[in-house]
Structures are given as structure tokens and as C-alpha cells.
Amino acid sequence: xxxxxxxxxxxVPDVLLDVPFSPEKLxxxxxxxxxxxxxxxxxxxxxxxxxxxxxxSLNLQIDGGxxxxxxxxxxxxxxxxxxxxxxxxxxxxxxxxxAFAHGVSTPTPICLCEDEQVIGSAFFIxxxxxxxxxxxKLARLPAFAHGxxxxxxxxxxxxxxxHKSLPTAELTQRLGQPKPNPQAHILSQMxxxxxxxxxxxxxxxxxxxxxxxxxxxxxxGTEPVLCHRDFRAGNFLIEAEKMTALLDWxxxxxxxxxxxxxxxxxxxxxxxxxxxxxxxLAPFAPFREAYExxxxxxxxxxxxxxxxxxxxxxxxxIALQQARRxxxxxxxxxxxxxxxxxxxxxxxxxxxxxxxxxxDRWQDFRA
Amino acid sequence: xxxxxxxxxxxxEMATLAGLAAAIEAEFNTHLADNLPPEQNFRKSMMRRxxxxxxxxxxxxxxxxxxxxxxxxxxxxxxxxNLRTGQQIFxxxxxxxxxxxxxxxxxxxxxxxxxxxxxxxxQK
Numbered sequence: 001x002x003x004x005x006x007x008x009x010x011x012v013p014d015v016l017l018d019v020p021f022s023p024e025k026l027x028x029x030x031x032x033x034x035x036x037x038x039x040x041x042x043x044x045x046x047x048x049x050x051x052x053x054x055x056x057s058l059n060l061q062i063d064g065g066x067x068x069x070x071x072x073x074x075x076x077x078x079x080x081x082x083x084x085x086x087x088x089x090x091x092x093x094x095x096x097x098x099a100f101a102h103g104v105s106t107p108t109p110i111c112l113c114e115d116e117q118v119i120g121s122a123f124f125i126x127x128x129x130x131x132x133x134x135x136x137k138l139a140r141l142p143a144f145a146h147g148x149x150x151x152x153x154x155x156x157x158x159x160x161x162x163h164k165s166l167p168t169a170e171l172t173q174r175l176g177q178p179k180p181n182p183q184a185h186i187l188s189q190m191x192x193x194x195x196x197x198x199x200x201x202x203x204x205x206x207x208x209x210x211x212x213x214x215x216x217x218x219x220x221g222t223e224p225v226l227c228h229r230d231f232r233a234g235n236f237l238i239e240a241e242k243m244t245a246l247l248d249w250x251x252x253x254x255x256x257x258x259x260x261x262x263x264x265x266x267x268x269x270x271x272x273x274x275x276x277x278x279x280x281l282a283p284f285a286p287f288r289e290a291y292e293x294x295x296x297x298x299x300x301x302x303x304x305x306x307x308x309x310x311x312x313x314x315x316x317x318i319a320l321q322q323a324r325r326x327x328x329x330x331x332x333x334x335x336x337x338x339x340x341x342x343x344x345x346x347x348x349x350x351x352x353x354x355x356x357x358x359x360d361r362w363q364d365f366r367a
Numbered sequence: 368x369x370x371x372x373x374x375x376x377x378x379x380e381m382a383t384l385a386g387l388a389a390a391i392e393a394e395f396n397t398h399l400a401d402n403l404p405p406e407q408n409f410r411k412s413m414m415r416r417x418x419x420x421x422x423x424x425x426x427x428x429x430x431x432x433x434x435x436x437x438x439x440x441x442x443x444x445x446x447x448x449n450l451r452t453g454q455q456i457f458x459x460x461x462x463x464x465x466x467x468x469x470x471x472x473x474x475x476x477x478x479x480x481x482x483x484x485x486x487x488x489x490q491k
Contacts, residue, residue, distance in 0.1 A: 018424075136466070148383070185393045200446075200448070201447055202443060202447040202450055202467060203467050203470070203471060206464070206467055207451055208450060209450060209453075285469070333415050334417055337417065338413060340418060341416075341420055341479075342478070342479075343474075344479070345475065345478075345482055347467075347474075347480060348475060348483070348486055351464060351471060352486070355464065
């Protein structure tokens with residue numbers, strides 16, 4: 001039996017998509033899981049974005065139980081192929097639940113299904129949240145033309161909340177013990193990924209060497225903390241200059257707290273608003289003040305510059321991995337193929353940053 | 368991979384393929400793109416970008432990788448390997464950076480000239 005669904009925002013009957021699972025089977029599973037008499041899926045559509053995972057919007061009519069009434073949820077499952085660095089859905093659900101419990105703005109986690117018989121792979125369900133995630137569009141809004149100090153403060157506070165949270169022993173076991181030297185670990189990891197790809201990338205090799213030579217500046221000596229590791233514009237929902245939810249926890253793990261800050265402030269994630277260091281949406285000073293106040297930790301700007309370079313390297317490696325999914329025939333898709341064509345942009349940022357830092361011209365975080 | 372170089376094909380064959388790519392691009396832009404419904408705008412922009420990159424790659428006789436190889440006296444793969452192993456010392460880091468930047472700019476002139484122009488203006 002073939003199931004059809006519309007893509008969000010289209011809503012005309014001739015552009016229906018195949019739903020790669022049985023909504024009826026899913027309804028029965030959900031009814032059982034949330035102890036409802038009946039769960040009816042009134043609408044289902046694929047959410048855009050998510051090159052690595054698939055997100056499906058579910059409009060539900062639930063009869064009985066804790067969620068009785070109309071509900072709008074999101075089902076998150078693996079895409080047909082995924083990149084080496086992403087967590088499983090089981091792990092992602094555990095991290096999402098941890099962050100939610102510690103007051104980070106995330107979608108409310110509803111349930112996890114590890115039984116692949118239900119829709120063909122493990123998945124989890126979370127509450128749908130209001131807001132806009134598309135960073136290109138957000139960066140063009142008048143509210144963000146000069147940057148939002150309020151958003152900067154909220155992002156600083158939310159990130160500090162995550163970094164201060166202490167994972168349970170069970171979650172730590174699942175994530176693996178924190179690496180004593182996250183910098184050396186990520187260098188080795190990136191080189192390993194390049195080897196797996198068989199990719200000859202002289203600019204990435206040069207930038208990796210440059211970081212290795214600056215290990216004394218890069219290492220902050222702070223204890224590794226739980227990091228989101230994809231905390232950037234595009235991965236959080238914004239409504240009225242406020243973040244309503246931090247999404248996409250698939251890369252989360254232990255690292256130096258500066259990795260998250262460097263990623264959020266990386267030049268590749270500013271969407272044309274180069275002057276706004278915090279995701280192209282907000283200035284750095286209020287972010288820094290809020291983060292340092294909430295975390296009790298002083299941000300080390302020299303180390304942050306190194307993490308900015310690493311952010312460009314890491315995004316370049318992920319883009320190469322995405323392109324490989326297409327090139328290998330595993331998952332032919334133009335969007336994935338074009339990811340590989342973006343690598344030169346990250347390389348440009350790497351070389352510019354390195355040059356500016358070496359010549360003491362780097363001003364990303366100067367007031 | 369930005370630079371498409373196929374040593375089994377001669378210059379005439381490459382020119383023919385570049386012509387074919389240019390014709391497909393023109394056909395798409397002239398006759399198809401404007402007739403697509405608004406909900407296909409994202410796919411349309413991806414198609415435009417991909418066809419442009421493909422045509423420019425085929426039109427460029429020397430790929431950015433070839434130009435870097437000439438500048439460095441070793442292939443792109445050899446340079447990457449030498450940087451990894453550290454077996455070859457590059458005493459003039461400024462010169463190496465300069466060649467790598469030229470290589471990146473050559474790639475960007477094919478894949479995203481608008482980005483390159485914006486960044487160059489920012490650097491000034």
C-alpha cells in the first residue's frame with residue numbers, strides 16, 4: 001500500500017509525496033504508547049531541511065490519555081543514509097530529554113520507538129514548536145539588521161545552561177567518557193574522516209596542521225562539558241526575536257565549551273550578516289556577558305579563534321561527507337551534491353582567519 | 368570536486384561537452400525555469416547553480432587543482448599527503464598560504480563567484 005503526504009507549505013493535491021511508512025501502523029503504535037483509546041493522524045507532511053535526518057509533521061486527534069485532544073507533533077527518523085559523525089535516534093532522544101529536563105528550550109520529548117517493525121527504523125516523537133528556523137530568511141528580517149542583543153543574551157544563557165548540566169551516569173555511559181583532550185581528539189577525528197573519504201584536501205590539511213601547532217593557545221584547560229555541537233542559526237526556532245527551541249541534537253557530545261561558541265560564531269553560519277558574530281543575528285558582547293554570568297566561566301578569546309577555524313574545517317568535512325552520499329550512489333540528491341561545492345567557501349574562511357590571527361588583525365569578537 | 372579533468376578526452380571533446388552543458392543550461396533557463404510553480408523555487412535555484420558549475424568546469428581547460436599543481440610542483444594529492452605526514456617541510460609558509468588562497472579563489476570563481484566578490488570586498 002502506498003501512502004501519500006504533502007510537503008509543508010504546498011498544500012495542493014497534485015504534489016503529494018510517498019510517505020515511507022504506514023500511518024495506520026504508526027497510529028496504532030502511538031495509541032498504545034500514550035495510552036489513548038485512539039490516535040488519528042489527520043495530516044502528515046515532510047518538513048523541509050534535514051539533509052541527515054528526516055522530520056515529519058504529524059497533526060493528530062487523540063482520544064483519551066495524557067495527550068487527549070488535538071496535537072501537533074514531529075516524528076524524527078534517519079534519512080536513507082547518514083554521516084559518520086551523527087548520533088543514533090536513541091542517543092539523540094536521550095540527550096534531548098536531558099537538555100529539556102535541565103531547562104534548555106527544546107521541543108518537549110514525547111516518546112522513543114526502537115522497534116524497527118513500526119516504520120522501518122528507530123524514531124522519536126517530539127512536540128512541534130512555533131518559530132522560524134530558516135537562517136537565510138531570519139538574517140534578512142529588519143529585527144536582525146543591526147543584531148538583536150536580547151537574542152544574544154538568551155542564546156548565551158541557554159548555552160550556559162546546557163554546559164552546566166551534569167549528565168547522568170547512564171547518559172555519560174552512552175555518550176562515552178569525555179575525552180581529556182577534545183582538541184587532539186577532534187584533530188584526529190577530522191583526519192580520520194578525510195582518510196575514510198579518500199579526499200585529497202590540501203587546504204584542510206594545512207588548517208589542521210596550523211591548529212596542531214597552536215595547541216598551547218587552543219587548549220583552555222577547562223573540563224569537557226556536554227555540548228550541542230551544532231548550535232547555530234538554522235538549528236533553532238525564532239519567534240519575535242526569541243529562541244523557542246534548540247533543535248537537531250544529533251551531533252551532541254562532550255567537548256570543550258568553546259567548541260559550541262566557536263561553532264555558533266563561525267563565519268560560515270552568518271548568512272550574509274558578517275558583522276554579527278552570533279549566527280549573523282546578534283552581536284557578541286551581550287552573548288558573552290550572559291554566557292559568562294550564567295556559566296561562571298570566562299570565554300577565552302584566543303582559544304575561540306582556534307575553534308572558529310575548526311568550525312570551518314568540520315563543516316567542510318561534513319559537506320564532503322554529504323556529497324559522498326550522492327557521489328557513491330547511496331542517496332542520489334542534488335542538494336547533497338551541491339554541498340560538496342560549498343567546501344571552497346569554508347576554505348576561504350579558514351585561510352582568512354588564519355591569516356588575520358597570524359597578523360594580529362583578527363577582530364571578530366572585539367567590541 | 369571542483370575541477371573536472373578527464374585526460375582521456377581531448378580538447379575538442381571537452382569543448383563539445385562544454386557546449387552541451389551550455390545548451391542544457393540555456394534551455395533550462397529560457398524555457399523551463401520560469402514555468403515552474405513557486406513551490407519549486409528551491410529546486411530551480413539548485414538546478415541553475417549545478418548547471419552553471421558544470422558548464423564552467425567543462426569550459427576551464429585547467430582546473431584549480433591543475434593550477435595549484437603547477438604552482439607547487441606537485442599534484443594536489445601529493446601536496447595534501449605531504450602536509451599530513453610532514454615529510455616535506457614548507458619553509459615559506461606565506462608562499463604556501465598564498466598558493467592555497469589562489470587555489471581556493473579559483474574554485475570559488477567557478478562554484479560561487481558572488482561569495483568571492485563579497486568576501487574580497489570585506490577584506491579591503
